[in-house]
Amino acid sequence: MDSLPSGLSNTQKDELMDQVKQQIAVANAQELLTKMTEKCFKKCISKPGTSLDNSEQKCIAMCMDRYMDSWNLVSRTYGVRIQKERNRMS
Amino acid sequence: MTDFGDSFAPPPPQGKDDKELQEFLFVEKQKAQFNAQIHEFNDFCWDKCVEKPGSKLDSKTETCLTNCVDRFIDVSLLITNRFAQLLQKSGGV
Numbered sequence: 683m684d685s686l687p688s689g690l691s692n693t694q695k696d697e698l699m700d701q702v703k704q705q706i707a708v709a710n711a712q713e714l715l716t717k718m719t720e721k722c723f724k725k726c727i728s729k730p731g732t733s734l735d736n737s738e739q740k741c742i743a744m745c746m747d748r749y750m751d752s753w754n755l756v757s758r759t760y761g762v763r764i765q766k767e768r769n770r771m772s
Numbered sequence: 773m774t775d776f777g778d779s780f781a782p783p784p785p786q787g788k789d790d791k792e793l794q795e796f797l798f799v800e801k802q803k804a805q806f807n808a809q810i811h812e813f814n815d816f817c818w819d820k821c822v823e824k825p826g827s828k829l830d831s832k833t834e835t836c837l838t839n840c841v842d843r844f845i846d847v848s849l850l851i852t853n854r855f856a857q858l859l860q861k862s863g864g865v
Contacts (some may be wrong), residue, residue, distance in 0.1 A: 748825040751829045752814055752837055
């Protein structure tokens with residue numbers, strides 16, 4: 683990693699950290715949005731018609747909720763596993 | 773991808789001024805990598821495990837998802853170890 687500009691004041695440092703955190707959060711949300719759109723389109727729109735009908739919209743809403751459930755479950759499982767692997771190695 | 777070893781080593785010591793920022797960036801990078809990995813797992817485990825999205829994830833789907841993550845990591849570790857063995861046997865690096 684390149685060395686960081688030195689001589690930042692504390693406020694500047696805090697601002698920088700906030701910015702980094704925010705940018706990461708935005709990138710994360712974008713990734714989730716892209717994936718969710720792709721996955722739920724695949725699941726819910728089998729034959730694209732002239733408009734999104736009611737059942738398709740309901741399916742999309744449900745799919746979004748389930749995708750986030752799944753994301754959270756995967757996150758928990760991965761976290762537990764990492765903890766286990768770390769304990770095994772130390 | 774799943775790099776359980778080095779990525780958990782503490783950051784190398786730097787100038788005192790940058791230390792706080794370095795540590796902050798190190799932690800944020802870890803978190804970002806963790807998140808990226810979850811996106812990837814969820815991407816293909818969703819395809820493997822979820823049929824028609826219902827009003828909630830049923831227990832069969834939940835089991836499938838947790839197994840999917842754990843078995844993927846197993847495979848990743850297995851392949852990494854075996855690959856290292858193959859390299860050693862062939863006198864490679």
